Amino acid sequence: MLIEMIPELGHFALVLALLMAVVQAIVPLAGSATRRPLWMAFAQPMAAGQLLFLLVAYVCLTASYLLDDFSVANVANNSNSMLPWYYKASAVWGNHEGSVLLWSLLLGAWGFAVSLFSRDLPRDMLARVLGVMGLVSAGFLTFVLMTSNPFTRVLPVPPQDGADLNPLLQDVGLIIHPPMLYMGYVGFSVVFAFAIAALLGGRLDAAWTRWARPWTNIAWAFLTVGIALGSWWAYYELGWGGWWFWDPVENASLLPWLAGTALIHSLAVTEKRGSFKSWTVLLAITTFSLSLLGTFLVRSGVLTSVHAFANDPSRGMFILALLGITVGVSLAVFALRAPRVSHAVRFSWLSRDALLLINNILLVIMTVTVLLGTLYPLVLDALNLGKISVGPPYFNTLFVPLTVILCVFMGLGPLSRWKAMPGRELARRLAVSGLGALAIGIVAPLIYGGEWNLWVSLGLVSALWVVLPLVRDLIDRMRRQGAPLAALKRLSPAYWGMVLGHLGLAVTIIGVTVVSNYNVERNVRLDVGESVSVAGYDFTMTELGQQRGPNYLADTATIAVSRGGESHLFTMHPEKRVYIARGMPMTQVALRPGLLRDLYVAMGEELDDGSWALRIQFKPFVRWLWLGALLMAAGGLVAVIDRRYRRRVKARSARSGREGTAPDGASRAGAEEARA
Structure with a gap:
């Protein structure tokens, strides 16, 4: 009986969360305006209570998915009894209603975190901050309950099974992204x-x-x-x-x-x-x-x-x-x-x-x-x-030049001073960095690609212009202290966060520049025993087969990869899946990742003669795109641990x-x- 009432329990918890958000919005703000400490004190317990009931609602929706309760419209439209349990858990936010519930839950979590870690704030300031967050939360919870209720029932006759989660979303990326x-x-x-x-x-x-x-x-x-x-x-x-x-x-x-x-x-x-x-x-x-x-x-x-x-x-x-x-x-x-x-x-x-x-x-x-x-x-x-x-022509035409100009001023920042600085001193400190960026940026394409490429040079110079002044600044700081290790220890986490953030942007720019200009792509047809050469790698189809997954059927290929006359290096296994519930085809790419390049094989369609269309790509430095983003994010987090906060x-x-x-x-x- 209790299991059957889980959706109603979640709906009731959402209503209580909305009521607490309204109280959190009105009472503390009124208290800060009228200087009433008791009213202001409502902010923190209301933030905690709102998070508690939002968490109850979210757990109830997740339980409905895991228990295959197809009487809940949200579950019936976005899940299936054959769906693996981890995709059922992530399917909670793989749709509109569930994603807005997750949005509201995270808003409640941020509000509770502010109430928990900002106790040293003046009482009136904390009351106003949590009051404003309560207003935002009340607006979104009203939206959920009025237009996007995730607990709506399909009655009186629920479906026997669900429509399944969109196959595009049946991936580990949905669990994290x-x-x-x-x-x-x-x-x-x-x-x-x-x-x-x-x-x-x-x-x-x-x-x-x-x-x-x-x-x-x-x-x-x-x-x-x-x-x-x-x-x-x-x-x-x-x-x-x-x-x-x-x-x-x-x-x-x-x-x-x-x-x-x-x-x-x-x-x-x-x-x-x-x-x-x-x-x-x-x-x-x-x-x-x-x-x-x-x-x-x-x-x-x-x-x-x-x-x-x-x-x-x-x-x-x-x-x-x-x-x-x-x-x-x-x-x-x-x-x-x-x-x-x-x-x-x-x-x-x-x-x-x-x-x-x-x-x-x-x-x-x-x-x-x-x-x-x-x-x-x-x-x-x-x-x-x-x-x-x-599309891309508009964005690339405007965004790329602005990024280059941005990099120019980013390179100047670390070596400049607050309030004022003599121009000659700034020019002197930047001279070596500028010459180094130009030299490396011009020579590197000749070494890597065999010929000079203006766009590659421009991207590399921009990235190096961001990085080399940081190196110069670190060297100057160590020289002033006399003891290099001691100087590095004295640098604040905020400074290291800035270094990581700027370095991450430079790494991303290098990845974008290289993969955009040196990417190699070929669309080919292959049958068992046939080979094709792409970017110096030989791809040979050695086997075709079929397999069954938990909720799909797949055609599979085995691709043996070698290079330069060498013996077999490794195999790749692309798939072409058809998901049973929806009958929707999906490509499962085979990747051979590396720090300096990715090999990428995707199956297309089966041709009349039994061979398969394949897309094979050589993507140099593509991993640097995401490595740079991780460095930037790490910089933001490192800066947070600075003692002055x-x-x-x-x-x-x-x-x-x-x-x-x-x-x-x-x-x-x-x-x-x-x-x-």
Whole structure:
């Protein structure tokens, strides 16, 4: 009897979570406005209670999947009795209703984490932060219960079996990719809440940025990993061998990443120098708004994509209304409060402040470029002005030059100083790095490809221009200390996080440059005993067979690979599967990965003579794309462990509360960091 009531228990838990979110939103905010400590104290227990009931609801939905309860419409539409248990567990978020529930659960988890790890914040500030997060959570839970209830029953006659999970999603990538991506999306709600709370409290000092920076870094790191995993999944699962298609849904995740990257750097300047205060708040609002926009694009039905979940316009209108309210109200608060609590801080245009400002502007331009290319076709279609397609030519033509310019200013940053720096000194410190980047960038294509390639040289010079100044900066720091190891130990985790982040971008640029220019692809037909040569490797089909999986039938091929007349090196086993429940064919790619190259074999269709069409690719340095992303994410996480985010927060915030905005204190903090 209890098992049969699991969906109703989950539905009831969702209702209770919504009620707690409403209390979390209203009572603490009212308490902070009227200075009532008891009301403000409601924030933390409500955040904990909301997470508890969201977790109960999520466990109930997962149990319905694992128990094959096909009387639940969500389970009947997205699972099957033959589906392996681990895909049943991940199928919970492989659909619209379940993914929004996961979104809400992670939002509750972020709110609880803030309540747990921010106890040193002033009581009114914490109440406002959790109150704003409660408002966002209440909006999404209302959306779930009104339009996307995952516990809706199929009654009175439920189906005997389910329709099965989309075969594209029956992959380990689905188990990891969406939670990572949502952690990034939802995580930006924390810095959004801190920004709105700071505006409401009338205190845009360095203290709020110090509180917000760790949460921003963590959210950005999760989003970076999520995007990389999505790229990796598309690479090996779709059978095309591409790693980025400028798909609108891919762009939906790139937009908050670009804005979040600008936000991380702007927060650093606001904390250290007390400048860019209004700009930082605006970036916080923009980044979270773009996360909501991505949610709208994926779940509104305006896009047709393998990544998109919903096609119900009523759901899209609800999310669009939620997006409009969030953006409108937050911008109204910004317009009313920011001019009163911000002020200008002077700096030279030849300084780290100016370089970070230019980088911020470039990142915003890149964000707008992607946003226009993504939304413009949708707007035209919505207004019945025709259908157009905006694809890679547009994005590559605009995005690549902006990335090169961004790298130029990134290379200048590590060797510059805050506030002001003589031009001759900066030029002297950059001379060796610049010459080294040019020399290696020009010579490397001649050695690797046998001829000079302008685009490869440009990519390598850009990447090396980012890395070599970092090396020079480390050498200078060790020379000043006299003891190299001691100097390295004194460097803060925030500094090492910056190094890893910039190094990761350079590694990704190298991977993009090399694989885009030296990729080799051949579409061939092979029968048993036949061979083909691709990029110096010989591929011989030695066997064709069939096998049965837990919920699919597969044609399989065995490909023996050798090189340069050598004997057999290894075998590869591509498959062509047909999933039984849906009758949907799928390509299972065979990969031979390596640090310097991937070999990629995908089966196409069986031909009339019994042979098979195959796509064989040689992809040099493609792994560097995802290695660079992991380095960037590691940099964001390493920066979080910096001691200054865990000490003297209470004293500093109390002093900031007495003094209002404190640019001089922020400058002193910046000087201390520069000396470190």
